[in-house]
Amino acid sequence: MTQPSTPTYTLAELAEHLDARLVGDGSRRLNGLATLKDAGPDRLAFLTNPTYLKDLAATAAGAVLLHPEHAAQCPVDRLELDNPYLGYAKLSRLFDPLLSRPPGGIHPSAVVADDARLGEAVEVGPLAVVEAGVELGDGVVVGPGCVIGAGARIGRGSRLHPNVTVCHGVVIGERAILHSGCVIGGDGFGFAHDGDGWHKIAQLGRVVMGDDVEIGSCSSIDRGALEDTRIGNDVKIDSQVQIAHNVQIGDHSALAGCVGIAGSTRVGRYCMLGGGVGLAGHLTICDRVQVTGMSLVTNSIEEPGVYSSGTGAMQNAQWRKNAVRFKQLDEIARRLARLEKRDPQG
Structure with missing residues (x-):
């Protein structure tokens, strides 16, 4: 693989990218982001939390990204933006060396089926396996040790970090990010008991994911038993999350670490589940519901709002x-x- 290099941009280029107001030398070149305390003259610092306003006056940054209300206190060049935190998020991707390097092609140790269809500028890393009938869109990156099961489809611009498993028949949209160790499309937990032992139920559905989905490391999304497990557009799922078979998650929802969702539950759009939240099976959670950390939800939620359960720590x-x-x-x-x-x- 090609060694990542650090990209550089002029302050004017960054201002144009954000549609921000530039005050200062637009030709100044910057090669990264840093905090107000740690930034040097080649870095762009940012002020998104007023708690750190005390560090602004003494910053040695080449420039600072901040809200216009703090502009008068800034001693260096600046970019003014009404939502500096969103601006910081957008700039962080510009300075990510993994996103700026050219594709590495197909590594000699990778195993790619003869009938797999690969778009332009696809990268398949060392010891990765791409099975029969797989479709990879333009610019897809398959990291070292990944396995893409037969008939899976991955949309353009998606990135699989090392050791991701995408099982057979899974459909992943465009610009997905899958972090190391996650398993997409493993079997759901389905068994029938005859009074003496368990009999496995074949899981015949798929996992179908929309665009701009991100899945954290070591998370599992099980394939459906009959119908598909579905993850909507712009859903963000943290590490060590378990999503059971036939679950549906609506667009723009976010799940923090260690969330567990039992089978056939439906989560609406713009929902947020805090760390360690558990949802029982066969529930319906309406749009715009927030469940605070470590809560257990055993009944459907039909009204938007913030919900909690459990008790706080005490002696x-x-x-x-x-x-x-x-x-x-x-x-x-x-x-x-x-x-x-x-x-x-x-």
Whole structure:
């Protein structure tokens, strides 16, 4: 593979890319991003959180990306933008050396089926396997050790980091990013019990993913049992997430680390699930629902909003007392009902 190099841009080029207001020397060349404290004259710093405003006056950065309300306090050249955090996100991709280097072609140790169809500028890394009938769009990067199962399709501009597994028949949209160790299209957890042992149910569906999806490392998205598991456009899934068979996730939703979703649950559009959230099976979560970290959802949610469950951490002695009270809740409720029945007016 070609060794990544660090791209450089003039401040004017960066301003044009962001449609930001440039104040200063547009010909200044910058080769990366850095914090206000660490940036040198060849780096662009950024101010997205007022907590770090104290570092602005002493910065040695070549330029700073910030909101216009802080412009008067900036001692160096600057780019002004109403949403500097979004600007930072866009610039981070410009300076990513992996995205700027030329494609490395097909490595001699890779195994690519004769009938696989590869678009232009496709890269297949060392020891990767591309099985029969696979379609890879223009600019797809398949990292070292990846396996692409028979008949899978991956849209243009997608990148698979090392050791990703895309199982047979899976469909992945354009510009996807799949991080190391994730498995897309493994078998769902389906078994029938005969009273003595388990009998496996063949998982006959696929996983179908939209465009601009990102999947974190060591996450698993199971193929459908009969219908497809579906992941919408612009869905962002963190590391170590488990999505079971036949789940559907709507466009623009985001799942933090260690989320678990049981089979056949449907998550709407623009939903956010915090770290460690668990969704029981066969539920429907409507659009624009936020579930806070470590919550367990056992019923469908029909109204947008923020939902939580569980209790916060506390000293063990207090928790033990509360746990005893929790076991007594049913009896307390019954006693309260009897009292209210005797005296309805309270």
